[in-house]
Amino acid sequence: MLGGFFQRLKSGLSRTAEAVSNLLSKPIDAQSAEALRTQLLAADFGPVTTEEIVTATQAAWKNNASARQAGPAEAAAEAIEKALSLPTAPVTTHPSTVIMLLGVNGAGKTTTAAKLSAHWQQQQKKCLFGACDTFRAAAGEQLQAWAGRIGVEVIGGAHGADAAAVAFDAVKAGVARGADYIILDTAGRLHTKSHLLEELRKVVRVTAKALPTAPHEKWLVVDGSLGINSLEQARIFHESVGLTGLIVTKLDGTAKGGALVAIVRELKIPVRFIGVGEKPEDLQPFEARAYARSVVGLSA
Ligand SMILES: Nc1nc2c(ncn2[C@@H]2O[C@H](COP(=O)(O)OP(=O)(O)OP(=O)(O)O)[C@@H](O)[C@H]2O)c(=O)[nH]1
Ligand SMILES: [Mg+2]
Known part of the structure; x- marks a missing residue:
């Protein structure tokens, strides 16, 4: 059930993912960082998140052996998740x-x-x-x-x-x-x-x-x-x-x-x-x- 749930989300977002996943599957150098930046902007992440993702993927590649193993895509996902973290109250529960x-x-x-x-x-x-x-x-x-x-x-x-x-x-x-x-x-x-x-x-x-x-x-x-x-x-x-x-x-x-x-x-x-x-x-x-x-x- 949960697997199917995730699959639907993943296939739904596949057009956005396709545009960036290729670039995130290999080492990030200056040239591919620029290409990644362009794709992220085209996917409407906005300039701030785009820079955060590019920086995170580059840093992961340069600094950290385990991050390097996990790859830039993991670093990008973490940066995106962080950008979405808000102090969020649960949905109101009232009897009606x-x-x-x-x-x-x-x-x-x-x-x-x-x-x-x-x-x-x-x-x-x-x-x-x-x-x-x-x-x-x-x-x-x-x-x-x-x-x-x-x-x-x-x-x-x-x-x-x-x-x-x-x-x-x-x-x-x-x-x-x-x-x-x-x-x-x-x-x-x-x-x-x-x-x-x-x-x-x-x-x-x-x-x-x-x-x-x-x-x-x-x-x-x-x-x-x-x-x-x-x-x-x-x-x-x-x-x-x-x-x-x-x-x-x-x-x-x-x-x-x-x-x-x-x-x-x-x-x-x-x-x-x-x-x-x-x-x-x-x-x-x-x-x-x-x-x-x-x-x-x-x-x-
Ligand atoms: N592909 C896709 N289509 C959707 C989704 N949600 C709604 N639609 C379609 O978008 C169209 C408009 O949906 P409605 O629910 O009528 O939109 P509305 O906001 O009520 O529109 P108004 O009453 O005219 O203001 C319909 O054809 C829906 O089937 C979605 O998540 N994915
Ligand atoms: Mg309506």
């Missing part, structure tokens, strides 16, 4: 934990709501959806379709209804029915439009009226294939609502799998889960070590 999913259009919020439920249902947890995307006509139906497949109740509103009112109803219903997780799927929005962000803040405020400690988590769903372009989005959402976590989707098949590190470093927000495909089971709790090894092509 309210999780708000935010993000730009198409980031993967609705799919992630379904995946999260599938994940928690496996742990015998009860989930309930709030279909707070009342903006896009088909959005409620998309969530309904997922809910039907995985057996989750949805609280929704009519097209054009107030998203905050739907959130309120969903939280009340979830608490009344003893749901362990209440997942609020919100409408995709342009992070550059302040009135849209104001609407999100209203969802946050009204949710707290339904349950004073809610929303317990505000997770930004980020399309991992957009690479470093997502950083600015994440920054604005964070300033606007105060994020408590990230979910990075579409890490399967992207060559920009390093951007996750750049985002975590800059915003100091933990990655909670990653998406490595479109199916409900293609969501994994984020583990820095597994990610760091996969992204340079190493095995578990």
Whole structure:
């Protein structure tokens, strides 16, 4: 099970890994260090992490016989894992934990709501959806379709209804029915439009009226294939609502799998889960070590 889990992560990140693993399989000289730097930047690790990885791989090769034996890839994975280490609190546990999913259009919020439920249902947890995307006509139906497949109740509103009112109803219903997780799927929005962000803040405020400690988590769903372009989005959402976590989707098949590190470093927000495909089971709790090894092509 764990092996399969790691394999999926590794194959998902293989495009990023392919670009660097060749360079990390042999001694690093000045020329290959430059090539490595170029590849790491192309994979969107960002300049700071890129330099740390290059320095670590060079040092490992020069100074230390056992590191030399393990190879530059091990040194690179360690540098990446270190770059991701944050003082991270565990995900809030409340008898009815309210999780708000935010993000730009198409980031993967609705799919992630379904995946999260599938994940928690496996742990015998009860989930309930709030279909707070009342903006896009088909959005409620998309969530309904997922809910039907995985057996989750949805609280929704009519097209054009107030998203905050739907959130309120969903939280009340979830608490009344003893749901362990209440997942609020919100409408995709342009992070550059302040009135849209104001609407999100209203969802946050009204949710707290339904349950004073809610929303317990505000997770930004980020399309991992957009690479470093997502950083600015994440920054604005964070300033606007105060994020408590990230979910990075579409890490399967992207060559920009390093951007996750750049985002975590800059915003100091933990990655909670990653998406490595479109199916409900293609969501994994984020583990820095597994990610760091996969992204340079190493095995578990
Ligand atoms: N390959 C891959 N595709 C994904 C992943 N997560 C989501 N998708 C796909 O991305 C597309 C958009 O996903 P949605 O869940 O509808 O995105 P959204 O953020 O809810 O979009 P809006 O409601 O329009 O804002 C769908 O085709 C999903 O199947 C992933 O981890 N990997
Ligand atoms: Mg959606």
